[in-house]
Amino acid sequence: MTEGSTFDIAVVGAGPAGLAFVRSLAGAGLSVALIEGQAEAGLREPAYDGREIALTHRSMRLLRAMGVWDRIPADHISDLRQARVLDGGSAFALTFGAADADRLGVLIPNHLIRRGLFESVQGQAGVTLMAGRRVAGCAVEAASPRGRVVLDDGTTIRAKLIVAADSRFSGVRDQLGVGAEIHRLGRSMMVCRMRHDQPHGHVATEWFDHGQTVALLPVADPEQRVSSVVLTLAAPAIAELTTLTPQAFAVEMERRLKGRLTGLELVGTRHAYPLATTWSHRFAGEGFALIGDAAVGMHPVTAHGFNLGLRGQETLARVVRSARGGDIGSGRLLASYEREHRLASWSLYRGTNALVRLFTEETPPARLARGAALRAGQVTAPFKAVVKRMLTA
Structure with missing residues (x-):
């Protein structure tokens, strides 16, 4: 097994939530490993996937603040x-x-948002992209730094905080021992x-x-x-x-x-x-946090999933920044993210599922x-x- 580098944060998943979280940490002075199974070419020029994302005004403001909005062609934005x-x-x-x-709100093709997000993190100080690499195992240990991520080539990465952003069927969530309510x-x-x-x-x-x-x-x-x-x-x-x-x-x-x-x-x-649909039993714990679909996988009928993912990463980034040189992997610190994001997610998740049951019965x-x-x-x-x-x- 090859010993790799040590980072402040290891983010697994370079989808919209993972990329937005990394971008939200710009200027915080933190070292971040961004691990993604897809090759870099696919991140740089994402393929059209058919999905149109309905963005709320809050999400539009977030994308503007991150410098992503101006990277999206105006003639592809539909009111x-x-x-x-x-x-x-x-x-x-x-x-x-x-x-x-x-x-x-507005509707924007998903692949254009993803491209804008990736462009915004390129060259960001402190960020190391590990594209085309998959996570073979991860754990939170007692020793500092707590997080240990093993890649598919045997490289071991250490981090103070592991952030799972790797889809609603998150392998990192499973490896960390976090259960989830999953409805296929x-x-x-x-x-x-x-x-x-x-x-x-x-x-x-x-x-x-x-x-x-x-x-x-x-x-x-x-x-x-x-x-x-x-x-x-x-x-x-x-x-x-x-x-x-x-x-x-x-x-x-x-x-x-x-x-x-x-x-x-x-x-x-x-x-x-x-x-x-998925609902994780925990959104955070000692040395780890879940964002995006890894935390909550919404039914698409109300178009809230993408917006909720942006909101969750914003909350986590704010909590991490508030540590101001302290322990960013502290369970006590991350509990504030869990409380806030659960409060923002619970009624939307349950309400959407109830709506789907009512209108499909x-x-x-x-x-x-x-x-x-x-x-x-x-x-x-x-x-x-x-x-x-x-x-x-």
Whole structure:
């Protein structure tokens, strides 16, 4: 086994949460090892993955503060001015915002945010990128520095703090002995861009139809005639859709959308993702912390996962900076991060899961309940104000 270097922090995972956390530590005088299984070329130019990220105003402010916002091409940023929730064949819609009002948020392709984040950490003082390297084992020990990370080539890295940012199925979380509530939902989400006849008007639609869930997200397009279509079905049905020819796929999607969009044409590639939600039993402990999906893996229906990940890394970075030369791996210090992020996450996680259960259950009582819930939400000003504040705060 080869003995490697010692760092203040070892971050495992160079996804959005891991990169944002490293960037949030800029100027703190800390040495950081950023460990990522993907090759550096893939970090430098991430492949298009079909996902459009709905950013809240808070997340936009964070990206600006980190110097990421200006790295994202302006013509790929789509305003989100209104959001609608539909149920089955009902014409009623629970609506947030107004199409001619200030934007609720924005939609940006995931790969462009990832590229901007990576560019922002390149050359950052104190950061050592270890790309194309995987973690074979890690542990927190009694001796200082507590953290020990063993890479796949046998190199051992020591760190005062290990930060897991390696997905909702985090291997680091498992190796640290942290349990998690994991729900594999047996459904998959397919995302793709489609051109259509009707202008989208910068309106996002979430449609809980019988047997399927469809989201239509406005994509930046001069004519407003391209949308990101997100379809959720049983995993085998999604797999079958991805094998159709572009022409057959367009016909099938027009049938599934039941006239809501016409003249459909596939633009680019289709991408499928199995759905699972996770809630870690602990977010931090002596010598370690979990951020992003490693801490909380949200259902995508309310689009809060990415924003919650940015908020969590911001909280952890603030807590680490507050040590001011003290023990950044102290369990007592990290407990403040755990308390704050659990408080920010709990209601969103449970509420989203409850929403998914209500709107995907196909029994007659459930159908009646969700229709009543939508109408009650539309006329309840405090409820709408809370949701809008979550989007725009």
